[in-house]
Amino acid sequence: MKVQVEVKELKEGKYVIVDDEPCSIKSISKSKPGKHGSAKARIDVIGLFDNQKRSIVSPVSDKIYVPIVERKNAQVLSISGNVAQLMDMGDFSTLELAIPDQYKDRVLEGEEVSYLTAMGKMKFDLR
Template sequence: MSRKSRRGEGDVASNTVPQKCSSLRKSGFALLNQNPCKIIEMNTSAPGKHGHAKIHLVGLNIFSEKKVDDICVSTHNMQVPIVKRQEYEVLGMDHDGYCTLMDINGHLRSDLKLTNICNVHSKVELDRLRDRAEEDQMAVIATVWTAMGDEAVKSIRIGKHI
């Protein structure tokens, strides 16, 4: 997560788009109980006496991976978070777990700390990846997800230089 959480900057509407609940799909995104989530399960009930089917959504918070569930009427709109993915080259990591990242334009940042949602959890693991990448003349690439004013390193892999 970022050293400075930007949650609360702006309103929910500027970070989301409305989408009809019935058009949401598994592996898509939705704002479930004010949490940006990736949908992992959807169950639709039959229309009740008031004529509306309800959809039970289960998702994983994209920043904490905690399970979140919500129910919506299939004909109503739900908010879908705008999720951006950006790749950076990983240049290193400090002793507190903050990564030094470089974007395609050469801009550096070191405000993102590795968390338990990333596939790499320590400096030792990152150093092993960097050694393998150097042998193959490749780079270590971090994928950063941004949504709702928060951001986190979601994965680190070996890839082509940015």
């Protein structure tokens, strides 16, 4: 799911879609309008699911898509290898997520964890 907003409404720490990938905004710099042009914004982002750096330059009056990113809680039902089976605490549905190497010691059976979901993709969000 995504919504459309103007570039001038974006803020650091929010989300935006670049190359069909939901990204987190790291920095925004805006230039002043010139004699024959409009003001431009340079937006530096990092992908939520692939951690790739991207940047876009766009007029501030253009519209851009923003993903609807939800942070949910789930209980770890079981772990087999590097895949955890989770039960969502809101609607009690079950799902499976791959456990990244840096979270191997923090994802334990019976514990409650949080995860992000956006545009049909999911990942652990342990802070």
